[in-house]
Amino acid sequence: xxxxxxxxxxxxxxxxxxxxxxxxxxxxxxxxxxxxxxxxxxxxxxxxxxxxxxxxxxxxxxxxxxxxxxxxxxxxxxxxxxxxxxxxxxxxxxxxxxxxxxxxxxxxxxxxxxxxxxxxxxxxxxxxxxxxxxxxxxxxxxxxxxxxxxxxxxxxxxx
Numbered sequence: 001x002x003x004x005x006x007x008x009x010x011x012x013x014x015x016x017x018x019x020x021x022x023x024x025x026x027x028x029x030x031x032x033x034x035x036x037x038x039x040x041x042x043x044x045x046x047x048x049x050x051x052x053x054x055x056x057x058x059x060x061x062x063x064x065x066x067x068x069x070x071x072x073x074x075x076x077x078x079x080x081x082x083x084x085x086x087x088x089x090x091x092x093x094x095x096x097x098x099x100x101x102x103x104x105x106x107x108x109x110x111x112x113x114x115x116x117x118x119x120x121x122x123x124x125x126x127x128x129x130x131x132x133x134x135x136x137x138x139x140x141x142x143x144x145x146x147x148x149x150x151x152x153x154x155x156x157x158x159x
Contacts, residue, residue: 004052004060004114005121008140011109012131015090017098023087028079029143037143040067040075047072052143057136058121081146094124105145107157110134 023043031038036053049065067075084103090096095114101107111130115121126133138144139156148156 001061001063003055004062005058005116005118006112006114007058007121007124007133007135008113009111009126009130010132010134010139011098011111011129013129014100014109015098015129017088020088020090025083025085025087027083027085027142028076028081029146030075030078032143032147039143040072040079042072045069049075056118058115058118083142083145094120096127104150105153107154108139108145110139 025041025043027039027041029037029039034054036051038049038051041048041050047067047069049067049071051063052060053062054060081104083101083105085099085101085105088098088100090098090111097112097114099108099110099112101109113121113124115124134140137156138148138152145153
């Protein structure tokens with residue numbers, strides 16, 4: 001089980017990512033409630049079943065289990081929306097990653113900053129290419145995105 005403490009921001013100006021390794025994700029959700037989610041995801045040719053439980057507005061725990069392509073396909077039949085995105089690792093200390101979405105959420109570019117503790121998270125100063133913080137917005141978590149209607153998503157992106 002791993003712990004995650006993070007803040008998320010929309011992107012003002014995309015940094016140059018041409019020299020960075022990209023991870024392509026496909027993610028779907030089997031279960032979502034206020035405090036937890038169960039999802040499946042594909043990263044290249046690797047498939048995972050993951051449970052994420054919220055501990056606070058900034059903190060969550062994750063448990064991952066690798067599954068087969070066949071298991072992934074069977075579970076995916078129970079999912080309605082698919083999140084597709086590319087992820088780029090920008091830095092390691094703090095851990096900053098850029099997520100660029102495609103498909104239904106193609107207008108979303110989000111930066112995620114992960115921290116060792118909540119003190120580091122609260123004292124972090126966003127970089128100049130960051131824009132609006134969305135840590136407490138429906139745009140901050142994929143499980144929230146899949147619950148938005150197209151109209152709600154477009155309204156949030158444009159506000």
